[in-house]
Amino acid sequence: MSSHSNSPVAELAGRVDAVGGGRGAISLRNVSQSYGSGDAAVTAVGPVDLDIPPGEFLVLVGASGCGKSTLLRLIAGFEPATQGDVEVSGGQPVPGITSGVVFQQPRLFPWKTVGGNIDLALKYARVPKGERARRRDELLTRVGLDDTADRRIWEISGGQQQRVAIARALAGQTSLLLLDEPFAALDALTRERLQEDLRTVSSDLGRTNVFVTHSADEAAFLGSRIVVLTSRPGRVALDIPSTLPRVGVGADDLRGSPEYAALRAEIGAAVKEAAAA
């Protein structure tokens, strides 16, 4: 063990490592979440049963307010489910340990620089100090933010902040990545580029991903499996595997293919139908 083995960061990094190595399976059994009590009680989502094996890129699609973020919060372990069992990597989900999360808003550390935010994630991921600057620059390049490492968070735009949040999540070593509409605020070109990166990176790393979106386009492009939720309380309306290839085909070819068009149309129709039900 290193001399840092007693520090909280080392201990946390050890636990992060412990859930790595191809784990990241998710099991939801009869899961529901309600808010409020008595007459004012609202069921946000459920009951939902889902088994997500390691390495899956699952996209959750549904209309606004159907419970997508709620379901993601349960998988992250931010709140316990009102009913049912949520398991990640064979145990209870622990925030920051069993998964990395990218939220609808960036939620960066405003007192740190852009590079400082990434450095911290690399430190938690146990990347040796001597390699962090290189990894940090690689990650910032990947999200299109070269030469911003020394900028303050308030000196960059909202879209750029969201890219920092994505780079930070990619820096982590957790076997599960949870993404809640991470590209919604970005311009179309950046959004497409990041979709391509995320698709490739996730295949390379063998991570499990759960990605929330409203967009049938995004779902068809990213998902190895697509789950459409009904309107509130969200339940599974459609659960289909994608037959689109994940490697060996360019993004433009994929987006131009009749198979992609068919999948996108199927998802779009299911979302409409589920929202009207």
Ligand SMILES: Nc1ncnc2c1ncn2[C@@H]1O[C@H](COP(=O)(O)OP(=O)(O)OP(=O)(O)O)[C@@H](O)[C@H]1O
């Ligand atoms: N903490 C909370 N307290 C009370 N109600 C809540 C809470 N969180 C969510 N809800 C309600 O649960 C429902 C589902 O919310 P959720 O944020 O999960 O939807 P969503 O599918 O992510 O929507 P969007 O696409 O707009 O982000 C909504 O009706 C919402 O108002």
Ligand SMILES: [Mg+2]
């Ligand atoms: Mg949401």
